[in-house]
Amino acid sequence: MKNESITSRDTDFAKWYTDVVRAAKLADYTSVKGCIAIEPNGYAIWERIQSILDKKFKEMGHVNVQMPMLIPEHLFNQEKELIEGFAPELVWATEVGDRKLEDRYAIRSTSETVFCDYYKKHLTSYRDLPKLYNQWCNVFRYEKETRPFLRSREFLWQEGHTVHATAEEAEWETKRMMDVYMWFNHEILAIPSISGKKTEKEKFAGAEYTITCEDLMYNGVCLQDGTSHYFGQKFSKAYDVKFTNKDNKDEYAYYTTWGKTTRMIAAIIMVHADDYGLVLPPRIAPKQVVIIPIGKDNTEVNNLCCEFNKKLNDNNVVSYIDNSEKNPGFKFAEAEVNGIPIRIEIGARDLVNGTVTVARRDTREKINIKKDELTVEYITNLLETIQKDMYNKALERQNKLTFEAHNLTDMEKILNTQPGFIHAMWCGDESCELKIKEIKGCKSRCIVEDGKKIDDKCVCCGKEAKYHVVWGIQY
């Protein structure tokens, strides 16, 4: 039965989204404007994200550190573009008790400043390089319009800050970290993201260039979900981060940063969830299997549940038994709203027939199998099938919502009927970007470098096109 408390996805997408967040108990509002309480179900997803990404980062040679969450004003002011880009959303700590603080401190919105300040002290020789540091932390940005996970004032993320002896190496780092993000979205989150460089207008304040990871939501709205920036020597010059190179000469370090945030949870919801609640890809699901015994005090049923649950957990499948006092129907609905990938139903009737019921969350299909067929292998295979099917389903929809535009009329028509990823050529002038933005706030998402040419002319001005760009309406 459909969950009455969740608004239909096709009726009101925005309402549906927050309904799913609340129904799945991922997060709740707090009395602090724009700051959510991430609840156990939501935090468990973040912990899965963290553990998988953190392992990957470490395999690649990164190490974790922790920097201050207060940033002195003078540090921020050293990089003009950065302070200009961030000024509107910085919140300042200025007082202690009834006195003024010794300095004005910005609450951390991003940590380039403090990392540079640190690296400045700790780099002497090229032998110290590269330094591959990462930080898991919270940041605060004053946002006017906030929505849980999607855009909150305080959010959790990881920010990698690396310094290198050569531009080539730093650029390689920028690229390989975007490859990690794409791998993560495709393989773990089952989201068929696309990636490419941001235009000058849309890049990170102060970066040489920004590579972005862009997802397409169910309703055709785009979501930036991870960025990797190449700074060249811009920041190291502003913050005097120098080292002595092999030729015994002073050189400014080459700097990169890359980050991914709790916004991923919003992406999971808006790509995979449905009118029945959350749907989690098996590889990110904190709980992969729920076993629901039906009927009360049936020793045989209980034993079978316990036995199989143990077998699964012994084989690295995260499974649990729902032994609560609720009705089976309630348990089914609850498992469904929480997005548990597989549900196993075992009752007295099954024991007589020698069967059990296995239900897939993604398709909501119920499969009756013989009791003997219920093996760990059967479940692990099914989890993999679900993972693949979810990716393919998302990809199929993304393809359906991917369009080509040859002129502004095309673009307008697409944006007014069904937005999505819009491929169109661009001359490179910001004036054209601004003109396109006038249509429903459509922005450039990223520049595609697949060599594919849709047209020779700019979609906007008709002059010679330089870039193949994906456009769209963004969150």
Add this chain to the structure above:
RNA sequence: CGGGAUGUGGCUCAAUUUGGUAGAGCAUUAGGUUUGGGACCUAGUGGUUGCAGGUUCAAAUCCUGUCAUCCCGACCA
């Protein structure tokens, strides 16, 4: 910052027009009967009606002020 709306148990709302003992559903607690798609019965807990002031014998209701939230616009990595 401009335009509009709303503040009543944890949640959704009623009672405000016409001032007269603050109510329902959901959630929750206890006990019992149930259990193959959000069960039922019984008994409870929980609210100085956003805040401050005023009018009145009497204010959730009328008046003044204030604060907060939401929507539209503007703004936005």
